[in-house]
């Protein structure tokens with residue numbers, strides 16, 4: 070099959086592209102190489118993908134409509150997967166415009182171009198952040214998600230809504246996935262795991278937000294990729310409507326569905342910190358800080374819809390996943406240290 074994937078120099082896009090290439094598919098990757106974090110890591114991911122002859126890469130911004138149109142036209146893809154975005158919960162307070170242009174205008178460009186590209190399935194990356202501070206857990210896709218706590222979450226929810234309207238009007242089968250704090254090798258330097266490991270190894274304090282009293286349904290990257298691969302062939306249609314309407318989000322107006330990808334096994338932030346310390350064999354200097362503006366107190370996925378559609382849910386234990394990250398980090402350390410000075 071042929072895939073067109075945006076954000077292949079990013080953490081999740083890279084992993085999905087690599088898996089698909091290993092499975093023998095063709096991938097055209099599209100990435101704007103935005104400098105939100107040191108782009109050397111993005112170049113390193115690109116170099117790893119470039120080992121595969123079936124990978125072709127286009128470097129341009131989503132907002133560059135002509136470049137995106139040309140790339141999609143030449144890819145002749147069966148499936149389009151859209152990861153490229155301005156990510157990060159807390160950075161959306163610093164630079165909301167980046168979210169506006171990338172996540173709204175950029176995603177709208179994807180929708181406009183996908184409608185004429187004849188793709189069989191459009192897949193879009195959304196976030197658990199859209200559940201905000203919902204008190205009822207686990208978070209089900211059918212729960213309300215219209216009280217976002219950050220502009221980041223608001224742009225992702227808007228993308229889901231825009232995509233529903235396009236799926237209705239133009240009949241492009243579309244699935245939006247809500248990710249839950251994905252972590253693992255090649256991960257993002259602005260996220261907790263990367264920051265914690267780097268600082269502990271450099272004997273610097275780690276900042277623990279919310280006095281450590283938060284929790285996350287951490288999802289290991291390989292599990293996320295497995296779920297995405299399985300879901301890519303579950304093209305939203307009445308033929309695969311799940312009979313339990315408490316969990317099914319397949320629209321009655323459009324070939325459109327929203328699916329959580331999370332295991333439903335949240336861990337507390339302090340357990341996470343201890344797991345990192347154990348994997349490194351070194352205690353952290355802990356700096357306890359209050360909750361950061363925009364952070365959600367907890368995330369907790371209901372995996373029921375994912376299981377109903379694919380028979381699968383993320384299962385990798387936190388200690389196994391954290392260890393895999395640490396092994397990768399230690400292995401890549403000299404390259405990373407040389408090249409990632411001043412990471413966010």
Ligand SMILES: O=C(O)[C@H]1O[C@H](OP(=O)(O)OP(=O)(O)OC[C@H]2O[C@@H](n3ccc(=O)[nH]c3=O)[C@H](O)[C@@H]2O)[C@H](O)[C@@H](O)[C@@H]1O
Pocket residue numbers: 156157158195196197198248249250251259260261262264276277278279283284285338361364
């Ligand atoms: O999947 C999601 O919904 C979101 O997950 C992550 O957001 P977050 O949960 O904040 O991920 P981390 O930065 O890895 O933070 C995990 C936990 O550690 C905390 N943290 C983070 C960084 C830090 O230096 N210290 C710290 O205590 C955060 O407050 C949070 O409770 C991603 O950054 C978002 O792009 C994504 O949309």
